[in-house]
Amino acid sequence: MRRRLGWALAWGLFVPACTSESEALRLDVVDVELSAVGAEARAYVRRCAEDLARARASADPSEREALALAVLERPVPSGVEGAELLRLEAAEMLCETWDSDAAGARRAVALVGPMLAPRRRLPLDPISARALVCLGDAADRAGDTDLAATSYLRAIRLMQMLQEEAMP
Amino acid sequence: MSESGVTPKASVGRREPSDRSDASDVALVHLLAERARPVETSDAEVAEIVARTWARIDPGAQPPARPARTVSLRRRSPGVALGLAVAAALAVAILHSDRGRPPSDSEALGEAARRTLAAFEHVPRPSERVLAGEAGPDEGGGG
Numbered sequence: 166m167r168r169r170l171g172w173a174l175a176w177g178l179f180v181p182a183c184t185s186e187s188e189a190l191r192l193d194v195v196d197v198e199l200s201a202v203g204a205e206a207r208a209y210v211r212r213c214a215e216d217l218a219r220a221r222a223s224a225d226p227s228e229r230e231a232l233a234l235a236v237l238e239r240p241v242p243s244g245v246e247g248a249e250l251l252r253l254e255a256a257e258m259l260c261e262t263w264d265s266d267a268a269g270a271r272r273a274v275a276l277v278g279p280m281l282a283p284r285r286r287l288p289l290d291p292i293s294a295r296a297l298v299c300l301g302d303a304a305d306r307a308g309d310t311d312l313a314a315t316s317y318l319r320a321i322r323l324m325q326m327l328q329e330e331a332m333p
Numbered sequence: 334m335s336e337s338g339v340t341p342k343a344s345v346g347r348r349e350p351s352d353r354s355d356a357s358d359v360a361l362v363h364l365l366a367e368r369a370r371p372v373e374t375s376d377a378e379v380a381e382i383v384a385r386t387w388a389r390i391d392p393g394a395q396p397p398a399r400p401a402r403t404v405s406l407r408r409r410s411p412g413v414a415l416g417l418a419v420a421a422a423l424a425v426a427i428l429h430s431d432r433g434r435p436p437s438d439s440e441a442l443g444e445a446a447r448r449t450l451a452a453f454e455h456v457p458r459p460s461e462r463v464l465a466g467e468a469g470p471d472e473g474g475g476g
Contacts (some may be wrong), residue, residue, distance in 0.1 A: 198424065214459075214463035214464050215460075218464055254459050290459070291450075291453040292458060296447075298447060299454070302393035304439075305443060314439045315444065320450070321442075321446050324449045324450065324453065327453070
């Protein structure tokens with residue numbers, strides 16, 4: 166009797182644990198490419214790309230932060246497809262810029278975490294994997310090792326998919 | 334390249350094809366959607382067929398984005414499925430081990446992720462692709 170009760174208890178704890186973790190490891194992807202139709206859409210894409218290039222070239226963290234934030238705050242006009250690619254690039258840059266101390270890492274997790282949440286569809290592009298690894302690094306530094314581990318695993322799985330896509 | 338989306342199955346078939354070429358176009362779109370594979374942007378012919386078919390099915394509407402796909406172990410080959418299952422089981426074991434575990438669990442996973450990411454270092458970032466004219470406003474699009 167006691168043995169059966171022990172099995173039942175173990176099973177009752179095991180199943181919900183596995184269910185919640187599989188949700189944390191969920192990865193939905195979408196094939197999307199960046200494109201712009203219309204003058205406003207083209208200007209948006211061009212401006213975001215230029216901001217990100219300037220940020221990447223800048224040695225000043227505050228300038229990098231301002232430029233990356235500008236990309237995230239800029240409203241996406243109609244006619245743009247795949248704007249999430251540029252936004253994820255900006256998020257990854259912010260994550261890297263902020264991930265120098267625990268407080269910055271917590272800010273990075275708060276900003277980037279929702280963008281990469283398991284319920285969201287991520288572009289099937291290396292930038293999603295980069296952002297997930299960056300989120301994992303920030304979460305690790307912020308002390309959230311569970312989020313770090315799931316982010317790393319999702320990044321690895323996404324990269325496996327990219328490699329499969331590249332195979333003939 | 335922008336407008337070369339695969340028509341989702343739910344949208345195809347709102348109108349019946351009117352002739353034989355229509356039927357083959359729609360069949361092609363069905364096939365592409367069924368296989369859930371991305372249309373190669375360099376394949377202008379397929380992109381044109383898809384855009385033309387979509388225009389006929391729903392004139393005036395923008396072609397939709399490519400269909401979303403949900404990762405499923407059932408879709409992977411047995412080897413990959415086994416690998417993913419092992420990775421998932423490892424994750425469950427790691428995440429549900431005792432709270433006093435050494436902090437090296439996520440560090441080891443991070444190291445593995447960074448090593449894998451190194452294989453993609455040569456791939457330009459989205460903004461670099463735009464500025465190189467490989468994506469975004471300088472190619473395709475129109476308008």
